[in-house]
Amino acid sequence: MRALIFDGYVDEPACFGVPPYISPYPRYIAGVFFSHGVEVDYITVDSWRAKENKFSFLNSYDMLVVIAGLTVPGRYRGGTPLTLSELEEISFSVRRPFKLLCGPIKHGYSLKGGKLAKGVKDLPFDLLALGDPCAVLDSHLKGLTNPMAKRSYADLKRWAVLGASIITLHESFPRVICEVETGRGCERKVHCSFCTEALLGTVEYRPPEDVIEEISALYSFGCRAFRLGRQPNLFAYMSIEGRPNVGAIDALYRGIRKVAPNLKVLHMDNANPWYIAKYEDECFEIARVISRYNTPGDTAPLGLESADPIVIKRNNLKATPRESLKAIEIINRAGGWKEGRELPKLLPGVNLLYGLPGESRNTYELNFAFLKGVLERDLLLRRINIRQVMVFEETPLYEMLGHKPPKVNKKLFETWKRRVREEVDLPMLRKVAPFGTVIRGVIVEEVKGNISFGRALGSYPLLVGIPMPLKVGEEVDVFVVDHGHRSITALPIPLRINSVPLSALEAIPGVGKGRAKRILERRPFKNRKELLRSLDDPSVIRDLLDFIDLPDEGD
Missing domain, CATH: 3.40.50 (Rossmann fold)
Incomplete structure (x- = not known):
């Protein structure tokens, strides 16, 4: 057969x-x-x-x-x-x-x-x-x-x-990410109105040794990127009578690192903000464990779904805004550190869902106010996911909506979504990935004119625009020079200042068209000192010297 x-x-x-x-x-x-x-x-x-x-x-x-x-x-x-x-x-x-x-x-x-x-x-x-x-x-x-x-x-x-x-x-x-199952079924006794995870039945967790054995097999066949998914709340993995099991998660991550020593990506998916807020001390330790063994840029997506108390109550949502805020603070405190110039090790993400019963114009205002509050408290969010609900027959939502599609005011939805992107996403991204942040292993996916677009392997990777034509499929390390709503502009490491096109030089903050042309006219440079002498204000490029492919004077 x-x-x-x-x-x-x-x-x-x-x-x-x-x-x-x-x-x-x-x-x-x-x-x-x-x-x-x-x-x-x-x-x-x-x-x-x-x-x-x-x-x-x-x-x-x-x-x-x-x-x-x-x-x-x-x-x-x-x-x-x-x-x-x-x-x-x-x-x-x-x-x-x-x-x-x-x-x-x-x-x-x-x-x-x-x-x-x-x-x-x-x-x-x-x-x-x-x-x-x-x-x-x-x-x-x-x-x-x-x-x-x-x-x-x-x-x-x-x-x-x-x-x-x-x-x-x-x-x-070999540029694949293997989604690896650690458990299934939701630990909550009452489930969200829309979710299909509850249809899987009783919660069960996969033994750490089985997960490690599968990753070892995948690694032996050439996989180098893994995400611990297929569970609604990794923080509850192998929980004992509902309480977090820090030891089991530590054993899982240590075991993975042992059998896959040269992995490039180890990320997670899904966390319950109510659970993290309720078991603050244990979940703080779990976040520390994850951030110790994972790779940079990891995200713990939190199912906030709505900050509107009416929507939360009618749809049995996981957490109140206060609990979600506490969970965001805990993950920031435990996982918001960096290795060198790379992205933070572990940050929370937030999911917002529209089309749920109880929703009104006030829902949009409450959700926006919650996100602005996170930003104003100087807490970081790696990702804000704004979606419209899907309705499936077996879920309570199907009955709540009378077997009809959800009602979403499209104009209102797009207006508030745009506000979030402009007033929250953009300033948040500048904090998460400031100028000079290093992102490794960006794979070029398409080239449009002088701009190459790509992403690194990982959970919710940033879209990277590189202002110079590269080959599709090429893999490069980059450093951040500018920000969009949900994307960044970056330049390759090392930056070959004697050969990069004008478009790349112009993208360097503070350089602009005039200075970029001056660099173009005066290159090639023998060393960094020559480069600095070519500029009327050397300070605009001094912070980039570590990324530039030129020797120091006398080297």
Whole structure:
């Protein structure tokens, strides 16, 4: 038997799989296939779109597993998730292989926020996995097909390691980030109205040794970037009777560093602000542990969702504004330090969600006031995510809205979003990544005229504009010279002052067009002293000397 894993990408509250991320789903499914001796191929939806004979390619296999589904709204630069029309085409046009559809798509399909998800149960797939995809596939291959099959972490221990090699077939390999599961299910007794994580059932945590073993396997196949995701609150990992377990998290991170000594990225995802505020001392220690072993630029996204007490109450949201503010302060205090000139080790992020019951014009004002308050207290936020809710049938929100799409005043939403970007995001970014901040491993994604755009691997990486043409795919270290609302302008390290174009020289703060032309006319320079002598005001470039590829006088 020949099987194909078709990765249409996933985005869930606690799991991400849009490039450069690769989610656990294809790795676990590959592990199941390998355990049954099945020959397996893997392809992403973006690679499939580029094929001339797309459907004949799919029809050449004996079994097709399609992974898809977005249950949180997002905007994606690394890839374009499978669309509903493409899914329908596959379901009707691919006839030869046995077709299994799995992933969060089981809850319905929606590509953006502010929408009611559409059901997919009527599509002509041979099997829709309503349970855990890997367990459903295993039951089918054993001849005991059970669409509701569930897997245990004992099952996963073997499949996760067996399937690790599939990452080498990803179009972006080795520049991929493996999303690694540490647990699933929310520890809260009453869940947010909109969230699909509660549908997973009882909270369970994956043993540290199993997580470490999987990362060791992924590392052995060439992965160097990892994010501890697939859980709604890493601070509650392996909690004992609800209380944080600092020792377990320390053992997890230490173990990862031991088996992956030369990793480039170790980041986390998801934290509950109420939990951090309630268990302040333990969570402060956990944040210290994370920031000790992680890599710079890590983010702990907090599910604030709303600062409006009416919205919080009606939708059973996680935390009050006071609790969220306390959580932000704790993470800043524990993780806001830097290694040299790099980004802070661990900062909080904030998620805001619109379209929830109880929302009014006052909601926008309260949310904005909360963010301004964070800024005025000189606390740092790495990311502010403003979204519109998606509605899925099994969630309480579906009933609360009377089975109708959420109502969001688009004009109001865009007006306040713009204010946040201009009055909070921009000054916040100047604090998080001030002039001279170093960002390593920026990968050039596209070039427009004299500007190259790229991002580093990591959680919520900053978009970097480099004012000079570079090669797509080139990887460079950069230092920050200017800021946009959610992006930065940066120059390469080292800055080859004798060869960079005029556009790069003009981007240096304080240099401008006149001084840039003077540098251009008087180069090449033999050393830094010559460069400084060429300027009417040498102080404008003195702070950059460590980045410039010139020797000191006499070297």
